[in-house]
Amino acid sequence: MVTREFRERYRARTAFVILATTFALLFGVVVALLAMDQHRVLEASQRLQQDTIPQIIRFQRLARNLEQIRQEGERVFSATTPEGRQQSLFLIMLVASHPSILEHPQSAEAARDAERFLIETGNLASGDRSQISQRHAEWQNISKRLSLLVDDLSVQGASLATDDLNEMVAVMQLARAKLIGALILVGGFLLLLILLLNRHLIRPLQRIDQTLSSLSVDQPAPEFPDARMAEIHAVEQATRRLHDSLAANEAARRELELLANRDGLTGLINRRHFMVIADAELQHTQGQGRPAVIALGDLDYFKRLNDTYGHAAGDTVLQAFALLLEESFRQSDLVCRYGGEEFAFLFPDSTVEQARALADRFRQRVADHDIRLPDGLLIRVTLCIGLADASKSTIESALHDADFALYEAKRLGRNRVIVAAETA
Amino acid sequence: MGILRALFLGIYLIAGIVQASELSVAIGVQDPSQLAMSGNVIPPNMPGSELIAFNDDLAREICRRINARCTVSFVPFSAVLPGVEDRRFDLGFGNLLRTPEREKRVAFSAPIWRSSSRLLGTPAAAEAFATKLGHPVSVDTLRDARVAALEGSQQLAFLNAIASQRGLAVSSRTTAQEVIEALRNNSVDFGLLSVQSAYALLNRDTTRQIEFIGSAVADRGLGGTVHIALPLQNDTLRRSVDQAIAAIRGDGSFQRIARRHFPLGLD
Structure with missing residues (x-):
């Protein structure tokens, strides 16, 4: 006697509810991860808009003001009249007083040094014109320092945007990887679903369909592989019972036919x-x-x-x-x-x-x-x-x-x- | 179609009339002689005319953006805040720094530029005090001096706050030009003004008797963002003005107005 090992069976609805719930949870997790990335991108873009860009603008204005001090300083040395020199000095004092320079210690110090040197030069030049050419070499150093500072500030401002944009790109690349992962996950899950459907529903139903189409008392009792779906197993059992019932009916019919066609005594x-x-x-x-x-x-x-x-x-x-x-x-x-x-x-x-x-x-x-x-x-x-x-x-x-x-x-x-x- | 067109035209005109409000604008002047003038007739070569003309242009541009008809009045700096507080003026211009005390009295718009303060004085006074004190004169080192500032200004409040500690004799003037005059006639040793106001006055001073002394200061309430003052509890107007300022900045109008009157960016 062949004994079949007992296997646990699942109701189709329960199995699909579990599958759908698992899928929904996995998909939800992926969507949540993508939403987190999206939130990070939004945060980075808001930071870029609200903090970084204003900061860049501040750096640009600061660089512009320092450059203006440098240019006005050049005019102090190139001015042909004391009035023109005074005009430039006055403008230098005004620009050096701007809060954008005062709040940046390095710029404030450079502007203060330049202002002090140029005022000193102006005062000396009012008595001795040759002081202009004598002090020009020193001014070249101060001017170079201002130029370097302007360049540094320009690069520094651009770097602020680069940092934010790099972070956004990194997040977007991560999000793209997650999206690809999500697509693979969904595709894999759908493939698994199709395989499970084929194995546990479609193929068993096809077997049952073929069996019912050719169900006859002339054929041996149908045999089915052990189904994991309770409903399929029930239909297969019913098919077997149907065959047994047909065979019993045929036997009864033959018995009746025998009784009707034979002589009871001989x-x-x-x-x-x-x-x-x-x-x-x-x-x-x-x-x-x-x-x-x-x-x-x-x-x-x-x-x-x-x-x-x-x-x-x-x-x-x-x-x-x-x-x-x-x-x-x-x-x-x-x-x-x-x-x-x-x-x-x-x-x-x-x-x-x-x-x-x-x-x-x-x-x-x-x-x-x-x-x-x-x-x-x-x-x-x-x-x-x-x-x-x-x-x-x-x-x-x-x-x-x-x-x-x-x-x-x-x-x-x-x-x-x-x-x-x-x-x- | 004709009736509908007429109806829409009527609605548009009525809406325009309703929307076009009347606003009263106060601009702080630099010189007492400017009090009786209007923006169109202030001679461009008058002391401090750049700052007044800049504020005047900015006020008219904002009024145009918020679809309001504005009447501009020139008043002493010290009258700007009380006028807005009493609702005699809807907009107040005058290099107004935003402070917690002032916020209790008036509302402030979005920033329009940034300002700092600096001591003014004659080179002789600067040298004399440097010798007396043993180091160059600045806001931080100033003591035992006569100092003047604009009435109602942050500079005056600051000087009053440190006066007893530093031994300062603090006095106020109605306009910035009066502070300059006080320096010229030696009524005071130093003046403490906003850099823009001082620049506007000294820019055309060919005598060069008065100059900036020491470094500029932007902390301790002496510098920061400059705003337009508005009456409290008029958020609609404040929002409209803020939107207008953003639009003026966005399309470059602000920079054009500033460049028209100053050789540098104000913000």
Whole structure:
């Protein structure tokens, strides 16, 4: 006996709810991660807009103001009149006083140094014009320092944006990687879903469909692989039960057919069934131009046997006679209990002579056969057989002829075989 | 179609009339002689005219942006805040720094530029005090001197706060030009003014008797962002003015106005 290991089964709805929930959770996590990245990008862009860009603008203004101090300082040295020099100095003092410079210590110091040096130069130049050229070399150093500071501030301002933009790019690249991961996850999940659907629903349903399409009592009971889905398993079980039910119905039908076509005492086919199948067989044989013989047999003195030994003894004789019949004739020959102690025969593919020999051998065998009655007494019976050629006649006509020959056999003294043609 | 067109035109005109409000604008002057003038007639070569003209141009541009008809009045600096506080003026211009005390009295717009303060004086006074003190004069080292500032200004408040500690004799003047005059006639040793106001006055002074002394200062309430003063509890007007300032900055109008009157960026 094959034992199948018990496997846990899942209800389809539960399985799909679990799958859908898992998918929703995974997708939710990915969406949350992407939302976090989006939030970071938004934060970075807001920071860029609200803090960094104003800061860049401040750096630009600071650089512009320092550059203006430097340019006005150059004018102090290039001015041809004291008024022009004073005008530039005055502007330098104004720019050096701007809060954008004051709040940046390095710039404030550079501007203060430049302002102090240039005012000093202006004061000295008002008394001695040659001071301008003498102090120019030192001014070149201060001017260079201012230029470097302007460059530094410009680069510093640009770097602020670069940092923010780099962070945004990094976040966006991370988000893109997550998005690709999410797509792979969704694709993988869908693939898994399709595989699971195919394995646990579609293929089992196809198997059930094929099984139901060809479900027949002639086929063995359907076999299914162990299904993991409870609903599929239930349908498969129902299919098996359906096959069992069909087989049981077929067995019952055959039993009923047997009861309807057989004689209850002898087990031979009854007259009604004989007439149906003998007629069909006869037509088939005649259709192929082959010979056939119909015979009627009747036990001799059977009424006297019943009267002498009782009906039980008569039944025993009939049963024993039936056994002899089944043992003596060919598989293709058809025999039935025609009624009472009378029996009908169809010998297909047999000529009258062949049938006569067969019938005569049987008659002799019956005559030589001891039958033990219920009380232990051994008796012997004889029979008469009337044969009729059925190669070209209907079954009714052939039976009629055989009956006539049987009557003739009785009349001539019993325990003999008579062919209808012989009496015609 | 004609009726609909007329209807829309009527609605548009009514909306324009309703929207076009009347605003009164106060601009602090630099010189007492400017009090009786209007913006169009202030001679451009007058002391301090650049700052007044700049404020005047800015005020008119803002009024145009908020679709308001503005009437400009020139008042002493010290009258700007009380006028706005009393709702006699809707907008007050005058190099006004934003301080917590002032915020209790008036509302402030978004910043329009940045300002700092600096001592003014004659070179002789600077040298004399440097000798007396043993180091150059600046806001941080100033002591035992007569100092003047604009009435109602942050500079005056600062000087008053340190006066006893530093031994300062603090006095106030109605206009910046009066502070300059006080320096010229030796009524005071030093003046403490906003750099823009001082620049506007000294720019055209060919005598060069007065000059900046020491470094500029932007902390301790003496510098920072400059705003337009507005009446409290008029958020609608304040929002409109802020939007106008942002628009003026955004399209470069502010920079053009500033460059028209000053040789450098104010912000």
